[in-house]
Structure formats: structure tokens, C-alpha cells
Amino acid sequence: MFLKMVKNDFIRNKIATLAVFVFITLAVILAASSINNIANLIQSMKELQERAVPADITQMHSGEFDQLEIDRFTEGQRKNIAMQETMVLLTFDGSNIEFGENQTMADTVQDISFVVQNQQFDFILDLNNKKLAIKEGEVAVPIYFMQQYDLKIGETITVKNGNYKKSFVISDFARDYEMNSSLTSSKRFVLNQADYDEMRRMRAGELEYLIQFKLNENGDAQTVQTAYIEAGLPANGPTVGGKIFLLFNALSDTAVAMVIILISILLIIIASLCIRLTFLATIDEDLREIGVMKAIGISKKDIKKVYLNKYRVMSVIAGILGYLLSFATVNLFNSNMKLYLSSDLSGNLKYVLSLIAPIFVYFMIVMYCKKVLKRMDKISAVEAIRSDIMERGKNRKYRFSLLKNKVLSTNIYMGLRDVWKRFKIYRLLLFIFIVCTFIVILPLTMYNTMNSPTFSTYMGIGKSDMRIDLRRTDRITADFNKLQEELKNDSDIGKYAAYITSSYQIKNAEGSWDYINIETGDFSVFPLKYLEGRAPESEGEISLSYANASKDELNKKIGDQVTVKAGGTEKNLIVTGIYQDITNGGKTAKADTSFGINKDAVLWYIVSIDLIEGVDIPSKMAYYQNTYDSAQVNDIKEYTQQTLGNIIDQMSTIVVGAIIIAVIISVLITSLFLRMLLSKDMSQIAIMRCVGLTSKHICQQYMAGTMLVLVLGIIFGVIASNYLGELLVNMAMSSMGAAKIELVNIVWQTWLLCPLALIAIVGMTIYISCRIAIKEDLSVILRR
Template sequence: MLLKIVKNDFIRNKIVTTAVFVFITMAVILAASAINNIANLIQSMSELQERAVPADITQMHAGEYDQTEIDQFTEEQRENIAMQETMEHLTLDGNNIHFGENQTMAGTVQDISFVVQNDKFDFILDLDNEKLDVREGLVAVPIFFMEQHDLEIGDSIRVISGEYEKLFVISDYARDYEMNSSLTSSKRFVINQNDYEEMLEIEGMELEYLIEFKLNENGDSSAVQTAYIESGLPANGPTVGGNIFLIFNAMSDSAVAMVIILISILLIIIASLCIRLTFLATIDEDIREIGVMKAIGISKKDIKKIYLNKYRVMSIAAGIIGYLLSFAVVNLFNGNMRLYLSSDLSGDLKYILSLIAPLFVYFMIVVYCKKVLKRIDKISAVEALRKDALESGKNKKYSFSLLKNDFFSTNIFMGLRDVWKRFKLYRLLLVIFIVCTFIVILPLNIYNTMNSPEFSTYMGIAKSDMRMDLRKTDTITEEFEKLQDELKNDSDIEKHAAYITSSYQVKNVEGSWGYMNIEIGDFSVFPLTYLEGRAPDGEGEISLSYANTGNDGLNKKVGDEVVVKAGESEQTLKVTGIYQDITNGGKTAKAHTSHGVNEEAVLWYIVSLDLVPGVDKVEKMNYYKNAYSSAQVNDLSEYTRQTLGNIIEQMSTIVIGGIAIAIIIAVLITALFLRMLLSKDMSQNAIMRSVGLTSKQISHQYMAGTLMVLVVGIILGVVISNLLGEFLVSMAMSSMGAAKIEFVHIIWQTWLLCPLALILFVGLTIYMSCKVAVKDDISVALRS
């Protein structure tokens, strides 16, 4: 009998049932896709790490070194170190790499190195995660450049430097665990040993080294780094722990997963509201039937089971369909993962973990349905048969009198008055419009912020028109000084500032020495925004990045002292400010020019500049690119775009998906809400029509009220997404070194384009729903 009742209910409410079913399925699809994405990330990261065997400690070094001393140190640290290997990098400028029709890789913010495959660990892999074995005349090109320049296997690249010219054919994509991410500043091209030895003859070529250590299972990384420093071994460059590479590899996909999870949570919240809305409509329609069932002795438990069984069946069916469809939908989000981490995402983990989504949604719906169905307990048979059980507030008096209306037409005023009188009913729709707007605006704000030049401030870089990075060569000092002299005499340059980053030893909280990159310069020319304090503007002052102030950093705050050492010279500096920086693991520092440069450990030179208004930026960039072949010249937006390329690209997909999901949700729930409301008001509308009001006039009342709720919901949604969104993103980014994100708002998108899209689709739904519903036969409505 119960099954027959459930079946008849499905047949009777086809539209509502189908809409709710689709909505529950969407909730399961999105939630399962997010979990699927996380499972794929865990699986692919694990596989890549297992195949690549990355270093646990990497010491970057430029200059002479003695491998015998490193071997001796390795033997002394055998209790911690399992293997040691030194990889030689032949570093070239992007101008030296030619492809296509007279195209080069000039302008890249990445350092380009040619290397030979390692023997012991830190292997560079192909797209099948197999160790690359490159034959003579061939080259494996990093995925970053294959994507950026639309290169394909079989294409050619030429290395041209002075009189030297060498043609290579691209044989593979190079998947590089340590340097995959655009956030790492270097990329490795893999070639054959014979080709590499030939390239060593290039005049003026520069060699850099990665001195890498693979630790035993219980090896102490901190002890090895401390011992390495105390031994005075080569360290002209930053030291990077294996965890940094793990974070960089997972960052873009984990950021996308976090946004999807947030949308999934919002979607599940809306699902519960949608179920409540549908229940209220169904119970309101069936209230006399409920009264009859109670009158003939059917228990409350059995009555509830009639309604609950329908949603149990629906949740199971939607869960199965959503679960299966999620494996197709997730492909929209894991393209980056397939390319950079693992081409094969066929592991079993995702099938198991993704079951959490349909099970959770089913559990949530059943529990929520039981809660809503408690309303039936309060309905007596007599009240139900009189159909006044769910009516509340009828005797309340409201101040909105039609006689006092001087501003709106009668129909619009009556619609707005209805919202005020029954706000408890309309607030459900208001919340859903707020959430839908949030789903649209939050990803859009994140995308616009990351794609903006202002995002450079979260990378420890002050905003400027142009940025010039000088590669470290034998003539770098002379070129750096020449460049500054030319900038001083260039009338097109409004202002400029030079910054030199060196590696220093710094005393940590345990009292031992570690390494830290300190940027030296005048930070008053292009000021950063500081979380606390100010920039260093005198001798003996230093500012620290946010990540450096935590317990896993130097654990310092404004006013504390930091001890740094260059060679044998120690200096105590006072912390004057804390800024945000997500680069280099987030642990950097800035000191005034008076601090001096550690000439023995200079890492890079940077010049920031602003142009005089009206000067052609592209023309000026091209001039300095040609004048200084070792300089990377970029405008700041391009620098940010290249550094955050993967994340920005994936976030654009989330933006499009968020808009589509929000519109579908808003349209579905608006249609359900109006169906419930018009069903509830059937008798009232029939009476209004019997006294002379037309169907069009009644429709306008509902349209006015619902559109007002929509507009208010959109306004509140934009405001909340701006305020709460910044808090949520800042909380997520704090672990990466950015504790206070301020969104970049493109007003015409957040306040015009997106709201208009919602108003257009929802407005059309309101118009169609009201137009159809109020044209029912008056006699039928009055008899009901």
C-alpha cells in the first residue's frame, strides 16, 4: 500500500519531483566530484613521488665546489643520509631558445636549464611517469613551456648562443616533480649526455648546481641542514626542503578542490532548504488527506513514512546517478592534474572515497525530512479538515495600508506588502538567492584578484609598471650598474628602485643557524602593504614575511630582534614590519640598503620602475630587452600571470561552472517556491479574480514581490561574498604566507554583469511560473 501511495505521488507531482530529483543529483555530482578530485590528487601525488624519488634537501649553488668534501660530509651523516647526488645545470637565457617561425622564449620569468637525467634519485619523468631516457639530438621539454608555447612532440627547438647553434627535436614532455609548478622559478630541459658535453663549449655559458640529499626513512632533515651549514660547504643559493615541492605541486589542484568543496557545502545547504520547501508545498496540498488518514486511525509514524519513503527512493536513485556522473564531471577539473602529475587516474581510491558524497547527502536528506515531518504531529484531524493548521499570523495587524501607498502602483505595492507580511515564508527564497550569488561572485573575485597586478603584493613584490630580473652572469655587476645609470638618465622613467637578494645565515628559535633570503634596497620608492609595522628605512632594521613569523619560522613579531650572519660577520637587526609573501616557501625578509649585500651569496638582481604617463610600455620593454640580453623584462601583470598560470586557468573553469550551477539552482528553486506559494494561495487568488482582478494583475503582484526578494538577495550576496569570501580565502592562504587577502573587484562584473544574468534567468522563470499558475479555473479553486 505504501509503495502504491509513493508511486501515485510521483505521478501526481511530476514537475516538482523531477526538479527536486535533478537538484539532489547535482548536489551529489558536485560533492562526489570534489572528493574524487582530492582522491585523484592524493593518488597522483603519491605515484609521482614514488616514481620521481625527489630529494628531501636541495641546496642550490652557483660557483665553484668540491664534490670530495660533499662526499665526505655524506659519509659522516650516514645515519641520516641514504643517497647524495649533485646535478649540474647549464643555464641559458630565453633569448637563446628558438622555436617555430623566429619565436624565442624571451620574456619568460623562469630560469631555463639544460640537464642530464640523474642516476640515483630526483628523476625527471615522461607523461607515463617513466624515467626519461633521451637520445642524442632529442630533448624533453618541461610541461610548462610545452603548454605556454603550444609545442608538440616532433617540433624542433634551436639553441643559439653566439657562434653556437644546435637543433633539437622534442621527444617528450618533461614531468619534473621538483620544478613542475609555475611557482618554482626554474625549469629543466633534459638532453643526452653527449649533447650536454657539446653544449658546455658555449661561450659565456653559466653552470649552477643542485646539491641534493635523499634521507633515510627516519633521517633528521634539520640535523643535516645544520651540519651542512656548520661544515662550510657550498651554499651560494637557497636551501629547499622536499615539503616545499610537495606544496607547490599540489597547490593549484588543491586550491580548485577547496573552492569546489565550498560550493558543494553551499549546495548541500540549499538542498536541505529545497527539500523543506517541497515538503511544505506537498503537506499544504495534502493537508485534508492527512486529516482523513488521522481520522480513520492511521498512525503518525505511518503517515510520515508515506512522505519519507518518496525521498528515500529519490535520494538513493539521485545518489547512484550523481555518483556515476561525477566521474565524467570531474574531468573538467583534473586536466591540469593529468598533465602535471599523472596521466593515469584509474586508481581505486576515488571510487571508495566518492561514496561519501551520496551517503552523506542521503543521510542529510532523511534526517532533515524527519525534522520537517514533525509538523504533522501538530496537526489534528479536525484542524486539517478545516485546512487552517499551517496558517499562522492571520490575525496580526500590519501597518502597510493600501490607502497610504503614494509611491507604487497597486499591484507592485500588494506584492511588496505580501513579502513583508509573510517574510518568514519568503526568507527561505532570500537565503537561496544570497547563496547563489555567493557561488557566482566568490570564484569570480578569486580569479580577478589572482589575475590582477595587485596580486604581486602577496608575492612580496610592490606594485610597479615594469620589473626587470637580471640573470647572474660574470658581467652581472657591471650590467646592473650600467642599467641603473641609464634609468637615471631616461626621461621616460618616472621612478625606479634596485633590489639585490642574497642568502644569509639566520639564527632560528633553537639557536642553530639556517638560511634565509634577504632582499636589500630602498623600500620607500615602491612600498608594500604591511600586515603590521612598516618597511625597514634605516640601518639595523629588517621586515619579515608572514610565514617567517610563525612557529615553524623564526617565531618573531614586530619589535623583536633577528641575528643574521654573512661569512663570519654577525649582525642583530630589529623587526620593523611583517608583510605577505607566498614565494620561496613564504619565508623571506627585506632590509634597508645600509645593511649591505652578501657579495658571496648574491642570488638575483631586480629593478622595479614606473613610466611617465603616456609612455608606451611595450615599446619601452622591448628596448630594455634588446639592450640587456641577460635581463628578463616584464610588466607586473605578465609576471603574475606566468607565476600563477595554472591556478588562474583552473579558476576560470570554476567561475564558469559556478555561474551555471547558481543559475540552475536559482531557476529550479524559484519555480518550486512559486508553485508552493500559488498552490497555497489558490483560494485567495480565485476570490480576487471573482471580484474583478485580472490574471495579469495578480501575476504582477507575485512578480513584484519575488523580484524584490531576488534583488535584495543579490545585493546581500555580493556584499557577503566580498566580506566573508576574503576571510575564507585569507584563512586558506595563511598557511602559504598570505594572511590577509583583499579582493580586486571589477565593478561591472560583480555589480552589473553577474546580477543581470541572475535577474534575467530568474525573472523569466518568475514570469512563466506566475503566468501559467494564475490561469486555473476559478470554480475549481473556489471548490478547493
């Protein structure tokens, strides 16, 4: 009997059942997809680490050094160090790399190096995660450049510098654990030993070194780093720990998974509210039947079982369907993972972990159903048989009587008045519209924020029109001085500021020495937004990045002292400000020009430029790019997009998915809500039609009320995405070095395009739903 009743309920409430089923399925699909994504990430990262055997400590160095000193140091640290290997890099400017039809890589913000495969660890892999073995005349190109320039296997690239010129056939694409991510500023091309030896013999590129250490299982990285500094070994470049490479590799896919999980949680909430709406409508229709069942002695438990079984069956079917579909859906989000981490994601871990999603959703839905069904306990058999509706309580006096309306048309006024009278019912719909708006606006504002020129301030860079990076060459200092002189005399330049980044030693919270990159210059020209304090303005002052100032690192606040050592001389500096920076692992610092530079450890030169109004920025960029071969010229937007390319691409996919989900939610929930409301009001609608109101007039009333709720939902949804969304983004980004990101709202998108699209979709849904329900035969309604 119970199965028959459940079956009949399915047939009778097709729209409501379909809506609930769709939301449960969507929730399971997204939740399982995100868990699947995380499981794939764990599996692929583990496989990549095992195959690549990355270094635990990498010291980048430019300049002369003695390998024998490194060998002696390694032998003295055998307690901690298992292996040591020094990779020699031949670095080139992008303008020296040609491909296609006279195209070059001059526009890249990445440092380009040519290397040979390591012998012991830090292996560079192919797309099958096998150790690259390159034949003579061939080259393996980093995945980053494959994407950026749409390169294919079999195409050629030509490397030229001075008297050297040679073409190489692209035989593979390099999956490089340490330099995969766009957040790392260097990329490695892999050559055959013979080609590399010829390139080095002809001095085609500038020499740089990666002095790498692989630690024992219980090796202490901090002990090794401190001992390395105290030994005065080569350190003209940043020091990078293995955890930073892990973070950079996992970052974009983790961010995607977190956003999907957030959306799936919201869908579970919506599914629960959808069930609530369905229960209210169904119980309202079945009130007399419930009274009869109670009167003939059927227990409350058995009556609840009739309704509960329906959602148990639905949750199981939706859970299985969502679980199976998630394996197809996840392919929309893991293309980046397949490219950069592992082409084979066929492990079994995802099948087990993804089961968490349907099981969790099932128990959440069943528990919520039981909670809603407790309403039946308050209904007596006599009251249920005599009542037409469940709404009981004290008579209330409502404001906004019809006689006082002097402005709006009667139908619109009655619709708006209905929202005020029955706001307890409409508040569910309001919440749904807030969630729909939130789901669309938050990913959209995140995408716009990352594409905004102001995002550079979260990368420790002041906002400017152009940025010129000078690469390390023999004439870099001369070029830097010449560039500043030319900028001073260029009438198109509004303002400019030069910055020099050098490596220094700094005393950490434990009293031992670490390396730190300090940028010196005049930071008042292109100011940053500081979380606390201000920029350094005189000698003896320093500002720290948020990550560097945190408790896990230097543990410093405004007014504290830090001790910096350069050339054997220690200086005590006062912390004047804390800023945000997501580059270089978020660990940077800034000092005024008066602080001086560490000439023995200069890492790079940067010049930021603003042009006067009316000057063509691309033309000016092209001029300086052609004039200075060793320079990399970009506008700030391009620099940001290249650095955050993977994350921005993935976020654009999420924006499209969020819009589709919001549309589905809006249509189904609006249909379901109006079904419930029209079912409750059917007698009242029949009376209105009897006294002469047309279907159009009645439809206008419901249209006005629902549209009012939609507009309020859009307003609150945008506000929630701006404030709550910003809070969530800041919580996620704080681990990267940005604790306070201000989301960028493009007004015509946030307050015009998205709201108008939602209004059009919901308006059409209301019109169709009302038209179908209100045209029902009056004689049937009045006989009920």
C-alpha cells in the same frame, strides 16, 4: 498502499520532485567529484614520488665548489643521509631558445637550464611517469613550456649562445617533480649526455649546481641542514626542502577541490531548503487527507513514512546517478593533474572514497526530512479536516495599508506588502538568492584578484609598471650598474628602485642556523602593504614575511631581534614589519640598502620601474629587453600570470561552472517556490480574478515581491562574498604565506553584469510560472 501513494505523489508534484532531485544529484556530483579529485591527487602524488624519487634537501649553488668536500660531509652524515648527488645545470636566458617561426622564450619569467638525467634519485619523467632516456639530437621540454608556447612532439628548438648553435628535436615532455609548478622559478630541459657534454665544452651556458641529499627513512633534515651550514659548504643559493615541492605540486588541484566542496555543501543546504518548500506545499494540499488518516487510526509514524519514503527513494536514485556522473564531471577539473602529475588516474581508491558523498548526502537529507515532518505532530485530526492552510496563530496587524500608498502602482505595492506580511515564507527564497550570488561572485572575485596588478603585493613585490630581472651571467654586476645609470637618464622613467637578493645565515627559534634570502633596497619607492609594522628604513632593521615570522619558523613579532650572519660576522636586527609573500615557499625577508649585500652569495637582481603617464609600456619593455640580453623584462600582470598560471586557468573553469550552477538553482528554486506560494494562494487568486483583476495584474504582484527578494539577495550575497568569502580565502592562503588578501571587485561585473543576468533569468522564470498557474480554470479552483 504506501508505494502507490508515493508513486502518486511523484506524479502530482513533478516540478517540485524534479527540482529536489536535480539539487541532490548536483550536490552528489560535486561532492563526489571533489573527493574523487582528492583521491586522484593522493594517488598521483604517491606514484610521482615513487617514480621520481625526489630529493629531501636541495641546495642551489652558483660559483665554484669542491665535490670532495660534499662527499666527506655525506660520509660523516651517513646516519641521516642515504644518497647524495650533484646535478650540474647549464643555464640560458630565454632569448637564447628559439622555436617555431623566429620565436624565442625571451618573455618567460622562468630560469632555463639544460641537464642530463640523474643516476640515483630526482629523476625527470616522461608523461607516462617513466624515467626519461633521451637520444642524441633530441630534447625533453618541461610541461610548463609545452603549455605556454603550444609546443608539439617532433618540433625543433634551437639553442644558441656565442659560438654555440644547435637544433634539437622535441622527443618528450618532461614531468619534473621538483620544478613542475609555475611557482618554482626554474625549469629543466633534459638532453642526451653527448649533447650536454658538447654544450658544456663550448661553455654555452652558465654553470649552476643542485647539491641534493636523499635521507634515510628516519633521517633528520634539520640536523643535516644545520651541519651543512656549520661546515661552511657551498650555499650561494636557496635551500629547498622536499615538503615545499610537495606543496607546490598539489596546490592548484587542492585549491580547486576545496572550492568544489564549498559549492557542494551549499547545494546540500539548498536541497534541504528545497525539500522544506516541497513539504510545506504538499502537506498544505494534503491537510484534509492527513486529518482523515489520523481519524481512522493510522499512526503518525506510518503517515510520516508516506512522505519520507519518497525522499529516501529520491536520495538513493539521485545518489547513484550523481556518483556515476561524478566520474565524467571530474574530468573537467583534473586535466591539470593529468598533465603535471600522472596521465593514468585509473586507481581504485577514488571509487571507494567517492562513495562517501552519496552516503553522506542521503543521511543528511533523510535526517532533515524527519526534522521537517515533526510539524505533523502538531496537527490534530479535527483541525486538519476543518482547516484549509497550516498557518495558524494570533491575528496580526500589518503596516503599509493600501490606502496609504501614494507612490507605487497598486499591484506592485501589494506585491511588496506581501513580502512584509509573509517574510517568514520569503526568507527561504532570500537565502537561496544570497547563496546563488555568493556562488557566482566569490570565484569571480578570486579570479579577478589573481589577475590584478595589485596581487603582486602578496608575492612580496611592490606594484609597478615594469619589472626587470637580471639573470646570473659573468657580466651581471656590470649590466646591473649600467642599467641603473641608463634608467637615471631616461626621461620616460617616472621612478625606479633596484633590489638585490642575497643568501644569509639566520639563527632560528631552536638556536641553530638556517639559510634565509634577504632582499635589500629602498622599499619606500614601491611600498608593500604590511600586515603589521612598516618597511625597514635604516641599518639594523629587517622585515619578515608572514611565513618566516610564524611560530613554526622564526617565531618573531614586531620589535623582536633576529641574528643574521654573513661572511662570519653576526648582526642583530630589529623586526620592523611583517608582510605577505607566497613566493619561495613564503620565506623571505627585506632589509634597507644600508644593511649591505652578501657579495659571496648574491642570488638575483631586480629593478622595479614606473613610467611617466603616456609612455607606451610594451615599447619600453621591448627596448630594455633588446638592450640587455641577460635581462628578463615583464609587466607585473604578466609576471603574476606566469607564476600563478595553473591556478588562474583552473579558477576560470570554476567561474564558468559556478555561473551554470547558479542559473540552474535560480530557475528551479524560483519555480518551486512560486508553485508552493501560488498553491497556497489559489483561493485568493480566484477571488481577485472574480472581482476583475486580470492575470497580468496578479502576475505583477508576484513579480514585484519576488524581485524585491532577489534584489535583497543579490546585495547580501555580494556583501557575503566580500567579507565571508575573503575570510575563507585568507584561511586557505595563510599556509602559503598570505594571511590577509583583499579580494578585487570589478564594479561593473559585481554590481551590474551579474545582478542584471540574475534579474533577467529570475524575471523570466517568474513570468512563465505565474502565467501557467494563474490561468487555471476558475470553476475548478472555486470548487476546492
